[in-house]
Amino acid sequence: QQQVKQSPQSLIVQKGGISIINCAYENTAFDYFPWYQQFPGKGPALLIAIRPDVSEKKEGRFTISFNKSAKQFSLHIMDSQPGDSATYFCAASWDSGTYKYIFGTGTRLKVLA
Amino acid sequence: NAGVTQTPKFQVLKTGQSMTLQCAQDMNHNSMYWYRQDPGMGLRLIYYSASEGTTDKGEVPNGYNVSRLNKREFSLRLESAAPSQTSVYFCASFDRALGNIQYFGAGTRLSVL
Numbered sequence: 001q002q003q004v005k006q007s008p009q010s011l012i013v014q015k016g017g018i019s020i021i022n023c024a025y026e027n028t029a030f031d032y033f034p035w036y037q038q039f040p041g042k043g044p045a046l047l048i049a050i051r052p053d054v055s056e057k058k059e060g061r062f063t064i065s066f067n068k069s070a071k072q073f074s075l076h077i078m079d080s081q082p083g084d085s086a087t088y089f090c091a092a093s094w095d096s097g098t099y100k101y102i103f104g105t106g107t108r109l110k111v112l113a
Numbered sequence: 114n115a116g117v118t119q120t121p122k123f124q125v126l127k128t129g130q131s132m133t134l135q136c137a138q139d140m141n142h143n144s145m146y147w148y149r150q151d152p153g154m155g156l157r158l159i160y161y162s163a164s165e166g167t168t169d170k171g172e173v174p175n176g177y178n179v180s181r182l183n184k185r186e187f188s189l190r191l192e193s194a195a196p197s198q199t200s201v202y203f204c205a206s207f208d209r210a211l212g213n214i215q216y217f218g219a220g221t222r223l224s225v226l
Binding site: 006009032034036041043044045046048049089093097098099100101103104105106 | 115117144146148153154156157158161163169171203205207209213214215217218219220
């Protein structure tokens with residue numbers, strides 16, 4: 001119930017294409033869904049996040065789509081660039097007082113020039 | 114403003130040796146976390162400290178101990194290192210009042226031979 005399932009494990013996209021990464025969860029108590037971006041040799045950094053009261057959030061080329069009834073959310077990277085090549089993690093958390101995050105297993109994205 | 118600082122960046126240990134990974138944050142955050150990152154397994158929570166003076170086990174605590182030395186510092190200790198503890202370790206900090214974002218350090222890459 002505490003798992004967040006992420007797919008695909010790896011993704012190769014041509015420059016200018018759309019990258020799509022999917023996550024699914026079971027625990028309906030989750031109320032915050034962030035996406036983290038990690039470059040090689042660096043720590044993860046927050047990219048974009050959404051709460052379940054909205055179905056979509058867009059920041060520049062990055063969009064989260066959220067389907068509450070299906071318990072799924074996805075990250076879309078429009079006009080993908082080589083500089084977007086990184087590992088992406090979805091996560092989920094709930095307001096338990098500890099603010100723990102449950103992370104997905106990660107997607108390694110490579111954007112070809 | 115350094116954010117979350119981890120030391121050392123790299124370490125090689127022999128089986129049975131002990132070591133302490135250090136983490137310090139300068140954002141006046143209440144909560145701090147230790148994760149390990151392994152290929153295909155995402156970020157798994159080892160221990161966390163919701164506030165100064167408290168620590169709790171996460172998903173994979175066996176073989177580790179922690180100390181919340183003060184509000185700034187949270188250390189992770191391996192008493193008798195095992196090859197299964199070869200991993201990249203990340204420290205993170207969080208404060209609900211300052212936004213729902215966990216900030217990560219750059220990581221410590223540990224090899225146990």
